[in-house]
Amino acid sequence: MTLRVVLADDQDLVRAGFRVILGSEEGIEVVGEAGDGLAAVELVGRLLPDVVLMDVQMPGVDGLEATRRIRAEHDEVKVVILTTFDRDDYLFEALRAGASGFLLKNASPEDLVDSVHVVARGDALLSPEVTRRVIARFSQPAAPERVTVHRPPELTDREFEVLVLLARGASNAEIAQELYLGETTVKTHVSRVLTKLDLRDRTHAVVYAYEHGVVAPGGG
Structure with a gap:
């Protein structure tokens, strides 16, 4: 096509x-x-x-x-x-x-x-360069009330781990290595995270994670 x-x-x-x-x-x-x-x-x-x-x-x-x-x-x-x-x-x-x-x-x-x-x-x-800029933007020193990490209740434990790694700019291969999973399984988890949180794509997931306190400013 x-x-x-x-x-x-x-x-x-x-x-x-x-x-x-x-x-x-x-x-x-x-x-x-x-x-x-x-x-x-x-x-x-x-x-x-x-x-x-x-x-x-x-x-x-x-x-x-x-x-x-x-x-x-x-x-x-x-x-x-x-x-x-x-x-x-x-x-x-x-x-x-x-x-x-x-x-x-x-x-x-x-x-x-x-x-x-x-x-x-x-x-x-979502190139590594773009990811680094997103993370840098949301990792600036912040007021104490923004430091509390929020966990979306819709996600399972594994899906939450995947979202955190996405927010840090990890690729599917890097997530698979970190969590001892196959890349196909990682792709499934990523898809479920995007669907459950009504996110367009990985780029949107990174922004969501930092704006909603899934990952605390400063890399926590």
């Missing part, structure tokens, strides 16, 4: 470069381009692509608001945020808006292609 992609970026050269890279890849088709957030929302509504590569800083409606609108109206469409990581607030707002992942604008062509495949199959594009 060919994956249909929309590019949203106000820089013509960036869109052109991404179009060339993706257009040369078998199984991926760039079906539309937008130079601002509002145009991206309208384009997605007409074309219903599988994936949108979304810049943040665009005139008029920015990429964050565009992502929020797209995800609210078309939950099946996945959005990858194009970022330079110069603004942490963009990162966390994008997470809350429903983005499935992040891609550095200077990423390799291979990473660009991989990002489309990863989010299209329903996984989160």
Whole structure:
């Protein structure tokens, strides 16, 4: 099945470069381009692509608001945020808006292609670099009332252990090694955690864990 992609970026050269890279890849088709957030929302509504590569800083409606609108109206469409990581607030707002992942604008062509495949199959594009920034953001010194660790009552003991390790940025392989489980079993636990807590993906799980005190600030 060919994956249909929309590019949203106000820089013509960036869109052109991404179009060339993706257009040369078998199984991926760039079906539309937008130079601002509002145009991206309208384009997605007409074309219903599988994936949108979304810049943040665009005139008029920015990429964050565009992502929020797209995800609210078309939950099946996945959005990858194009970022330079110069603004942490963009990162966390994008997470809350429903983005499935992040891609550095200077990423390799291979990473660009991989990002489309990863989010299209329903996984989160959560690189170690992104995880470290999320953890750093929520691990700053905090008031005493935020230090109490909260355990979601919906989760079993094992699922809670998996959530804690997710919050620390562990991969499935690392979780399997830590808990002496098979990777297939870990995938099942991760899926159950996301379902029970109504979370979109692993990225959302990391944010949830720190915002709700599942892991105490400072790595506890």
